Amino acid sequence: MHRIDCPWCGVRDEAEFSYRGDATVKRPPADGGAEGFYAYVYDRTNPKGWHVEWWHHVAGCRQFLKVVRHTVTHEIRSVAKATDEVAAPPA
Amino acid sequence: MSRYSVFRLFREGLRNQTGWTRAWRAPEPKPAYDVIIIGGGGHGLASAYYLAREQGITNVAVLERGQIGLGNVGRNTTIVRSNYLFPENNLFYEKSLQLWEGLEQDLNFNVMMSQRGVINLYHSDSQRDAYARRGNSMRLNGIDAELLDRDQVRALVPVLDFDNARFPIHGGLIQRRGGTARHDAVAWGLARGADRLGVDIIQNCEVTGIRRDGGRVVGVETTRGYIAAPKIGIAVAGHTSQVAAMAGIRLPIESHVLQAFVSEAVKPVLDHVVTFGAGHFYISQSDKGGLVFGGGLDGYNSFAQRGTLPEAEHVINEGVALMPLLSRLRVLRQWAGVMDMTFDGTPLICKTPVQGLYINGGWCYGGFKAVPGSGWCFAHTVAKDEPHPFNAAMTIERFRDGAMVDEKGAGPFPWLQ
Secondary structure, three states: OOEEEEOOOEEEEHHHOEEEEEOOOOOOOOOOHHHHHHHHHOOEOOOOOEEEEEEEOOOOOOOEEEEEEEOOOOOEEEEEEOOOOOOOOOO | OOOOOHHHHHHHHHOOOOOOOOOOOOOOOOOEOOEEEEOOOHHHHHHHHHHHHOOOOOOEEEEOOOOOOOOHHHOOOOEEOOOOOOHHHHHHHHHHHHHHHHHHHHHOOOOOOEOOOEEEEEOOHHHHHHHHHHHHHHHHOOOOOEEEEHHHHHHHOOOOOOOOOOOOOOEEEEEOOOEEOOHHHHHHHHHHHHHHOOOEEEOOOOEEEEEEEOOEEEEEEEOOEEEEOOEEEEOOHHHHHHHHHOOOOOEOEEEEEEEEEEEEEOOOOOOOEEEEOOOOEEEEEOOOOEEEEEEEEEEEEOOOOOOOHHHHHHHHHHHHHHOHHHHHOOEEEEEEEEEEEEOOOOOEEEEOOOEOEEEEEOOOOOHHHHHHHHHHHHHHHHHHOOOOHHHOOOOOOHHHHOOOOOOOOOOOOHHHO
């Protein structure tokens, strides 16, 4: 069971959130080409360790959050706003 | 290592079971092989077995980090079927099902293949039409499928709640040749079969690096030293991204956790494999009497071989909605495995940009039924350096080229496949 500390709503149960995947990929410009869009949509590091990821607080404030979570222990290191720059800690 | 037979069983019974020998050797790794398969699960062992049996390549090593049978081949719900819509899938899975049908004779090992029938339930008119379409697609490719109405399903599986207020059961699509097999026995039988053909199965040997010479592979670094091979196959399920990264390859794969459950044993109540059409839930009864069931992914990237409670609650809710008698049973065991999820729900059995390196992965949560077919196709791909028509669509490039095989049409989100 994950408990996510939403910057707007406080600590909430994972059941209120919807997972939206890897938050480190960047959408290329419109002329980014097939390779650029392939990388954005499909190419993933899939780390066994710290993962920066989107969670949508869909049954709460409806904000997108950037969560740093460990994919083995499920520990949550930090929860930030969507516009914050967040780096994954070293494995 | 002699054959298993009823006469052998009788003889050993007379001499107090003292004549049994180990089913496969425990060899030291040789300095070099013709082919190395990384991963001693169902797919790795099947690949080695068919490399030796079909392709005549017997100088093969299977390197397993722990012991064989402890990964996903021992963590699934044992369902075997080929009821897919797209020809890229149903022809491949049908090849696999045909291999399952002969596997016990081929391996001289009882894998307890039970063709009890797989029933997919439908709960609305539009879902019936979709299932009719899938059944027709299967029949066009020579695969058995039969659309059942409500009364026909009730005659086969009377324990279901046909009059559920939200999701009444209108009927089902049955594949009578589908069913279950004994998961551990498949791993043991393939290990013994490969070993008898000369394959070295090396347990407790973790691959820590893949050595390259320019654009091609030359061998692997392991916890038991360097082993050379001109061809290397990766068949490591949930850790496919990690092992491919050792050769500098990035993949369209995320790892997710999937749970399964078994109840206490009860008298026979369920003769078939049944899947709920209004959610992700599937159930069958094991030979010991336990009801074996599972649902969807927990829904976020994870390498933890354990599930969490919100998804467990969801799966059990679905089960009780479908089969109310489940509410009176206790869950005896719960476990989880790490699934290598692709972005379209279809696996990879293919060459890679690195010469001599091949990938068999991305099995999502459909890997068990594919074990013999996957090994058969992967052996062909590795030996001939080109795919068989059965796995020609299962490439990495399909994502870049817009040629996804998206059976479910769920969009490019691994956690929704």
